[in-house]
Amino acid sequence: MSITDQDSAVRTERRTPSAADRDPARFLRRRRISDVVLAVGFPVVMLTLWQIAATSGWIDRRFYPAPTDIVGEIRRTFQDNPKGNWWVDIGISVQRMLWGYGWGVLFGLFFGVTMGMFRTLRVTLEPTLNALYTVPKLALIGIFLIVLGFDDKPLIAVIGVTVFFFVWMQSMVAVMTVPDQLQEAARSFESSRFQLFRHVIFPSALPQIFLGLRVSAGVAVLTLIGVEFVYSPGLRGIGYRINNARTVLDPLQAYVGLLVAATLGVVFVTVIKVVGRLLTPWSSNDRTVL
CATH class of the missing domain: 1.20.5 (Single alpha-helices involved in coiled-coils or other helix-helix interfaces)
Structure with a gap:
């Protein structure tokens, strides 16, 4: 050559x-x-x-019905208000969802972060939590009714339990997958366990934790509507409205309820996503619309 x-x-x-x-x-x-x-x-x-x-x-x-029919029904429902005050139902459902979501996130973060950091705790609790995760959450409504009474508490508890498992798993995995190189670098400077958590583990895991919070936000809306189908104190709530429309063969009102639920889900997930971007400016933000 x-x-x-x-x-x-x-x-x-x-x-x-x-x-x-x-x-x-x-x-x-x-x-x-x-x-x-x-x-x-x-x-x-x-x-x-x-x-x-x-x-x-x-x-x-x-x-x-055609989309134009549904739009007309939405206008009549929220302007002329011929079928009861939908705003009251929306407010009640949002309150239930936020309470359940808040409790689920609180306990989910606590167990997820601590189990991710301490192997002994993870080995002790993970098999039991994995078994409980497979239990259908709607099946718990009867138990919660007996234990908590016939008000909003059983409904909030079901939402909280459902959210808990999603936040717990995502938080635990996020903490466990923090690169060892970062932790070793912090230890080389003789960082305490608290300093290691505050300056290395938590900032590294936070973007993945917020991913779990976004997913669980949508799950909270799904669970809210599902539970209100079968149990809704005071005959109020978005899920009750949808189920009642189905019972009386009023498809237009059912579609209104579905659109309200979808809008609630989109708004809630978007809020969590925006908060996550603001609190994790060091992470690579995806550029999706929602």
């Missing part, structure tokens, strides 16, 4: 600069716009197809 051939073999190709390399700010701006268009465009297309199917008679409009 000649010297020229050898030079050709080892010569590296020049990489053509990408759009992100040439103008990073413009590239990020265009990508964010594209993300918004995709996120908004998909539901718009689905609603358009639904509207066409309903108005063309391809689906039974009595059970699958």
Whole structure:
């Protein structure tokens, strides 16, 4: 092989600069716009197809009303208020959800962080908690009714227990997966256990912990609606409204309830996500719309 051939073999190709390399700010701006268009465009297309199917008679409009019918029902429900005060039900459901979510997060963080740091505690409690995790949470409503009474406490307890397991598992894994190199570096400076936790373990685990908080926020809404289907003190709440609409064959009101529940979930998860971004500025924030 000649010297020229050898030079050709080892010569590296020049990489053509990408759009992100040439103008990073413009590239990020265009990508964010594209993300918004995709996120908004998909539901718009689905609603358009639904509207066409309903108005063309391809689906039974009595059970699958057109989106325009649902929008009209929402306006009548919240403006003219012919079917009771929905705002009261929303307020009651939000209060129940926040209480349950708060208690679940509190205990979930405590057990998750401590079990992640102390192996003996993890070995002792993890098998029992794993067994309890598999128990259907709605099945606990009867026990909680007997123990806590016939008010909001059983409903809040079911939400709290459900949230607890999601936060506990995510927090424990987040603490356990903190890189050993970071911990060894802190120990080399003779850091105390508290300093190690405060300056290394907790900041490193916090982004993953907030991921668990986001997931459990959506789970809290799901559990709230599910429990209110079967037990709703005072016959109030979003879940009760949806179930009552199903019972009296009022699909428009059922769809209103579903949209209210979906909106509540999106708002709650988004709030947790924004708080997580503000409290973990050192982490790599994803750029999804929601």
